Amino acid sequence: MAAVVVLDSTLRLATPLILAALAGLFSERSGIIDIGLEGKMLGAAFAAGCVAAVTGSAWVGLTAAMAASVLLALLHGYACITHRGNQVVSGLAINILVSGLTAFLAVAWFAQGGRTPQLPDAARFLSMDWPGAGVLEAVPFVGVVYGELLSGHNVIVYLTWLAVPAVALVLYRTRFGLRLRAVGENPFAVDTAGVSVAGVRYRALVCAGVLCGLAGAYLALAQSAGFLRDMTAGKGYIALAALIFGNWRPVPAVLACLLFGCLDAVSIRLQGASLPGLGEVPVQLVQALPYVLTVVLLAGFVGRGVPPKAIGVPYAKEG
């Protein structure tokens, strides 16, 4: 039973990570470093919180979240693609800017100490119970798996489950995906083939923006009932770590997100609990594990990732 509860909350906690990691996948496979996942998610969460509070509609809130996140992605593109700016600096600027801007506007507009108003249920994405969950409850195993794991999530969680194969298909089975992977490896090959490098990269960033928008909306409209100051709390960076951990490939990255989500779920359950033989496990240790694991992987002690070849290099014809 405890295992199912942990698995269940793993799914919930991993959802924004998966969405953000898939967003990062689009951006980084096209050759643009995306430190700004955190900022895009936070901006989206804020837009979702504001708009849902004003309109009372979760779906309008979700649209606003995507729009905000795509705008930030375009800003990143304007700096990195159009002006060939440093991609790390640009991403960092977006993170810091959004962190200040959302808190600032939340106070200025709603005067509730940096949060948006508490949303009524109608303006949120609530869990949906699948038919028959109640009936099956009595059946051992099947009842728990069906009722807790499959049923009882909100629509964004299900969208995320759909997004994973969809992203993999786009990346590996479509013309857009082929061109996207090509600009990340050798932009000159794409340019000489008569395809605009900037165009492909901008489109990749827009995809990243849409996915980050979903992630942000999940935080503000599903996990919480509104926007809270700095509510992403480093999830964007964990998603980035998962992307690297997954060697810039969709399925391994998603597995890494599930692993990191699971660590998070375990650390919540461990709070104050004592394990037999180990005594009290410091929660901070479990919380720091995703970062430690990523560093260990980056150090090449357990295999080595191969980043897209052209990542981080602004594309310029002369040079």
Place this chain on the structure above:
Amino acid sequence: MDKWFGQVHANRRVDLSVSSGTVHGIVGENGAGKTTLMNILYGFYRADRGQILIGGKPVGFRHSGDAIAAGIGMIHQHFMLVETFTVVENVMLGAEGSPLLGPAGRWARRKLAELEGEFGLQVPMDVPVGELPVGQQQRVEILKALYRGADILILDEPTSVLSPREVEGLFRILRTLAGRGKTVILITHKLAEIMAATDRVAVMRRGAVVARRRTADTTVSEIAELMVGRQIRPASRGVPVEPGRSLLDVDRVTVRDSAGVARVHDVSFSVRAGEIMGIAGVAGNGQSELLEALAGLRPVATGRILVDGEPAVSGSRDRRRRGVAHVPEDRRRSGLVMPFRACESAILGYHHDPRYGRGLRLDWPAVAGDTRARMEAFDVRPANPQRRTAELSGGNQQKLMLAREVERATKVLLVGQPTRGVDLGGVDFIHDRIRSLRDAGKAILLVSANLDEILDLSDRVMVMAGGRIMGEVPAGRAAEPDLGLLMGGVRGSDVPDRAP
């Protein structure tokens, strides 16, 4: 047609017409503007003035997509391939035809098979191109262009990375293409290729077309004269100095790259005081790796390097201590620091020299004074040590590097591509300096992709192919056809073979 790069007039009033079904050569020295011209034809750069006509109709290319649509295909000097992609993926990139790769791939495969059959260009379809040999990669590039329906194929220095056998294969392909009505434009600076493969030729010099000829009506020496704009002077070797004792001994040296592949196999030779040893070969046959290993920049896998009889260890600092100076092949990448002031570039590698300050401190006035003196001695213009290195012209950058190294070559000077991208006046100056260093009794090892330069300067010429020394030719005999065979990896029977 005109093209400016900043303040450089790369193409001036270029007029060129090419008729279909022929192989048309464009020949010129490095920096004559050939590549710029072709990049304009391909829509990669835009001309500042002038127009392009295809079949009599003016066309305007805003980007390479327009050029492709107009039937132009370009095979770049550095291949434009995605190494992790398969041949099919590379060929269809940008011309997929369908938003989904499934149908697009099937269609591409079928068309590719037809093209392979029609032009005799066999390539495995499902291998990542990074795993193919360069000759095959080039075929992929040609297939890419044909796949896009190119009627005009432009090849930019296509042979620079090929072995002679691969070159022959390429020329066969080019003739087949022309025979089937395609127009081929071959850009090169190698005269033999012009004679062997083209129907007509245009000669470029300093951004302008200076002559047009039918290949059958001209000779190598006429084109060579047109290209450099002067009579080729016979190699002036000066008075050969009797070589002294051996200063650089290479003893069965093998060098591996970072992936562990041997780039230099079991190489042995020596260079004596007062001689210039030239290493000839097609680019990419281990000369660069050998030079870097000799300079201490690459570890030696097996074998020994001796400087004046003493074994040298890895690291460029060791070589400098032993009086070995090194003018590297690529000044922009490693020989100079482009964003630095000239005086900061002029102490690279010798920044520990006590004349530049005591203890931890660097004494900039002393550095600047020393640099100004060197710049004047080597005719670097302007002789301003505070000027940014990148703002000096290629020739002046090269002279700045020589100014730094030559004096330090108390025993050995290693030189790679000493005149690449240097204007003609600078070439003579640099060659004279290298000769006078030889006359001063130093041992000089010269690596150059420019065979004329090797023949012009060297007292002995060694040929490398596939990482091995194919043979050695004394300077007087170096122009013989044997050299071509050796560079192609074929040991001539009458060539003294150094292998035991």
Place this chain on the structure above:
Amino acid sequence: MSVTAPDPVSGLPRWSVLGLLPGLNLLAAFAACGLIVLLAGEDPWQAVQVLVGGAFGSGEAVGYTLFYATSFIFTGLAVAVAFQCGLFNIGGEGQALIGGLGVALVCLHLDVLPFLLLLPVAIAAAALFGAAWAFVPAVLQARRGSHIVITTIMFNFIATSIMVYLLVNVMSPAGSMQPETRAFAEHARLPYVHEVAGALGWEIPSSPLNVSLVLALLCCAGAWLFVWHTRAGYRTRVVGASPAAAVFGGISPGTQVLVAMTLSGALAGCMSLNELMGVQHRLVLEFTGGFGFVGIAVALMGRGHPAGIVPAAVLFGALYQGGAELAFEIPAITRDMVVIMQGLVILFAGALEYMFVPALRPFLVRRAVD
């Protein structure tokens, strides 16, 4: 790492690159910030007046401004020194945290020492701990090729976790629920500038400004000497400008990465002296307050040179201090505005550094007529 990108400012006069462009970029950041104030429904001009008054209007205000500037000089220098070696050290925050741990350990456990002995030990501890936290990512970069941007970000989070654990479980006094240590002894605190001035018979208003400002300025001079006037600094800059040229010149890029990151971490670590020994007088959670990231903005604005970093740090000090005043006067404008400004400066002075070049070029360069 790869081909040298074309230099976007080549051919432009030096004054425009060093003066005009940064000025325009800063102006753009201010303009964007003004727009955001408008979005909040307030008057930007009034906000500027309150801000400037709050930052420089009184002796006390100036003291606060310089107090913040002190921290920013440390973190700004830290970013700048690493940048000279081509490294982007985003880990200033974590290095300052761990540096603070060092300071606290010394001040709590070695306070048997008199002030004059304790001070150098505390400075050494701040530098050493900060340097050690930067050293691990540096080794991973130099020896294993792990991307230092990512590892330093990860190390920020790891440092936070360690500090939370230590302050909650280990270092807080028994029975206390506060995640902080006991207060440092009286003589384990840095003298305030107003105290020192008072002792010299010069009365100035009291503020948290303390003698660590002197150390910060010394560090500026030291960094300037190191980077531009020593052989080691030259080696560092060669690696930053061209790793291949460094190898050619017999300079080991790996070693220089270690040197630059160690110095960078030490500078970031010293920031904790100002906060902990200067003002808090105990180790508290999150005392770094994002100042490590402000350092990035300061370094970018100061163009990596101490002569630019000091004014940039004062500017941000003024924003912090004036921002506090602003939040008090106009409740709709919170101190988050400073964070916004920080992000905008990083955006305009960093990522969009050359945004105005294409527009300006025709005015600055006359094309040579052939």
